[in-house]
Each structure stands twice: as C-alpha cells, then as structure tokens.
Amino acid sequence: MVAILYLISALLFIFALRGLSHPESSRMGNIFGIIGMIIAVFTTLMFKSVLSYYEIGAAILIGGAIGSFIALRIEMTALPQLVAAFHSLVGLAAVFVAAAAFYDPVAFNIGKVGSIKIASLVEMSIGTFIGAITFSGSVLAFGKLQGTISGKPIVFKFQHLINALIFLFIIFLIVLFVINQSPAIFWTIVVISILLGFLVVIPIGGADMPVVVSMLNSYSGWAACGIGFTLSNNLLIITGALVGASGAILSYIMSKGMNRSIINVVLGGFGGEQDSSAGKDNSDKIVKQGNAEDAAYIMKNADSVIIVPGYGMAVAQAQHALREMGDILKKEGIEVRYAIHPVAGRMPGHMNVLLAEANVPYEEVLELDEINHDFPMTEVSFVIGANDVTNPAAKTDEASPIYGMPILDVEKSQSVLFVKRSMATGYSGVDNELFYRDNTTMLFGDAKKMCEDIVKSLSA
C-alpha cells in the first residue's frame, strides 16, 4: 500500500514537471506537485513507527510558516538568491536525515548502531557529502547574488589541485567511515564537504551564476537520491533523479548559451581582471549619445521595435516602466517584441518572469532562435541592461573571450538604442564595438529612470 501511494506521488511529480511545457498547463502542474507532496507526507505519517504527531506537526507548521512568509514577500528580482537559499536548505536537510539514520539505524531498517550495513553506510556518506556541498555552495551563491559577498571570481594558486586533494581526502574518509562507523569521522566528512562546497563556488563570477544555480539545483536532487538509496525509498530516488536531471540540463543549456563547457564554468575565474584593460584602444572613437526625447522620437517613427532586456533591467527594477513604454508604442501601431538571450539575468528564465510580472503577454516574449532572424527587418533594437549578449565580437573576433557565444543580432537592425549606466564593459570584460557604430545611440542613465523619461516624451 505504502509503495503504491509513493508511486502515485512520484507520478504526480513527473506530471508537475510535464505541465511546465506550456504556461497554460503549468498551474495545473504545480497543483499536481502539491498533491504529490501531501500524499508523500501523509503516507509516511501512517507508518507504524511514526508516533510523535505533535512534534512533527509543529515542525511542519514552523517550517511552513517561514517558507510561506518568505515566498509571499520576496521581490521577483530577488528570485535567484531565493532559489539559492532554498537549495542550501535541501542540502542541509539531507545531511540531517543522513545523520539521523546514522544515529538510529533501527528506525530506518538498515542495521544496528555500530553494525550498519556496508551498502547503507556508503550511500549515507555519499548523500551527506553531496548534501553538505550543496549547502555551503548555495550559501555562497546566495551571498554573491545578494551582493553580501563580492560577485567577482576569487582565484588563487593551485586552487583546482587543492580541491582535487580535498576530494580525494573525502573519499579516503568515506572508506574509513565505512570500516569503523565512527561518529567523529562522519562529522569530519560533513565539515570537509562544507569546506569543499565553498571552494568550488568561490572562483565563479556573478554572470556565471545561472550555471551555478542550476548546478546546485542538480546537486540537491542527487543528494535526495543518495538518501533515497540509504533508505531504499523509491520515491526519494525517483524525485531526486528528476531534480538532478533537470538541474543538469539547465546547466547544459546555460553553458551552451555562453559557448563554454560546464567544466570551464566550474573551473571559474572567467572575466576576472577586466577593469584595467577596458576600452584601451577605443578611447579615441566617437560615441553618439542621446537622451530620452531622442529615443522617443526614433521609436515613435519606427514600425517595429525589439526590446532586449538584460540583468541591468532587473537591477534597476525597470520592467514596469519598460512595459509602459511598450504599451504606448503598441498603441501607436508599432510592433513591439522582446528578445531573451538564454543567459540573460542571473538564473534560467529570469527575464521571462520579470516581464511576466510587469504584465507583458508571454506571446510577445521570444527566445533567441525564435527572433534572431527578425532583426534585419526591424527598425529599432532597444537594448536595456544587456551588453555581452549583443556583442558582434562573438562572431568576428576569434581572440575574444566570448568568441562563439550565440548573440542577439541587434546590429542588423536599422538603429540600436543602448540604455546603460556608463561605458563600462560587460561581465566578460570585452568592449562592445556596437557602441561606436553610426546607427547606435547610447542612452546613459538608470534603466528605470530612462524608461520613465521616454514614456513622458512619448505621451507629451
């Protein structure tokens, strides 16, 4: 009976993911997920060995209240940090469950204290290891995304060698743990894995965060899997594998969006020392600067506008003002669409959520391969808070660090408007030659303020 209920729960989780293939079916999917979770929890509460309903109920209420409070209050621009924080909790929970199984193996039917089955010990320590890495890696990712810790990659000598040695040491500890089942070694594994989690994320810079967040998403799934094997629980194994696969695919998509291998991102250090070299041979080139009225005039006289948002839009919270601008243009009979680069923002799909929040209909929001061939037929590209993802150097300059990265071909449209705070280079540290072209107008200023000013000029 239990196995059947767990199976139903697992199937509901699969449907929950399946629902996300379209916005209209996605809400039903989420409900499937919730029902699946409720079934899983109540099925477990029905176990004969589970008796302390009050304590468990209280724990669920406390956790649920905290989770609901955070989820309802969070700003959509802060989603990446939130997701990172949640991942850290899954990792930590995995560590605690593994520890609980180690201290009371009888409750999990995996042997007695001091003589736990070898297979269970291996699975338990792997679950602990992945859980602890997920925990500390996510905490650090959270810090970087929140801005509490510098988003700059931190690199030092022999970094990868040290990580590799620590990893080997952990394997050695796991072997030792399986042999003598000592609590001291168990906690050493936890502590060292936490350390490794920090070291793994430390060299990865801010704009590579979409990959890291997806990767940690994946890890949290594998951690659940590890615990699933320990407890011989198919529900945990299935769900863990689903989540693990999901995170891995997202990491792959994100790395591909930057034309880099996952290994390359994980090894980190990309875009480290850009400040000194920025714009050294372009200082004599002329930049055409404009203001909100110019932008309003150019767009008002166009037939079609493609808006290219990037992380800068999120930082400035400009999505609402941007949508208002789009609405006025549409009312003037101008075709307005949005082009999203796969790695725009700080997590997969970040821009789509922000635009949806600002009530932009999702039909107007298109992915790179859906819209890229339309740029030559477009009069104005309005780039707001994006830079590297539009840089033609990715196609022409083999020496460029972003060479080979798929870009949005804004340079093919008749004119380009760039909303930027300054001439600073993007994350990659590469200067963007588009800034110096004749048909480019730079609009310097805060993205939100600029959109509001353009709205004013348009409605004047």
Next chain:
Amino acid sequence: MEAHSSEVFVIGLTVFFLACIIGYYVVWSVTPALHSPLMGVTNAISSVIIVGAILAAGPQGFDTSKIFGLIGVVLASVNIFGGFLVTYRMLSMFKKKPKKSKEKE
C-alpha cells in the same frame, strides 16, 4: 529481506536510471520561458526528503536522531511551502492577459 540487500540495491538502481531518463525527456519539453518556475518546482519536490526526516522524528521519546529528524522536517517544510508558493506566484503572472492593457490615455 536482510539477505537480499544487493537485490534491493539493484532495484533502486533500476528505478534511478529509469527516472533519470524520464527526467531527461520531461525537462527538455519544458519551455525556456518557464525555466525559473521549473527551478521553483524542482526545489519544492526535492524536499520530499522530508519523508526521511519524518521517519527519523517518528519514534516517541527524545534522542539525537529524533532531534536531527525534526530539524530536517523544519528545513524541508520551509522548502516545500516556499518552493510551491513562489512557483505559484511566478506561474500566475504567466496567465493570458485579458485584452485591455491599462486604461491610460
């Protein structure tokens, strides 16, 4: 059951690989626009680890294992409620908009 622990493991492994394959196909079918909600949902369902935490917290009386279990329940609950709710918030923004965008003349 004790005698067949290797068999149990192989069954687990079978389930694991089949689930990975299902995950692979299901996730590729997710539209890129919904990748953020995907992270929200996967985050919520990975907290199904609460099952293990409940088993640890189940027995009466208080020992180390039970305390760990209860902490696990709290952490996983934060995620379950938080994950599903934040996904719900995201998805409700992807609703088809009724065609009367802002009455601002």
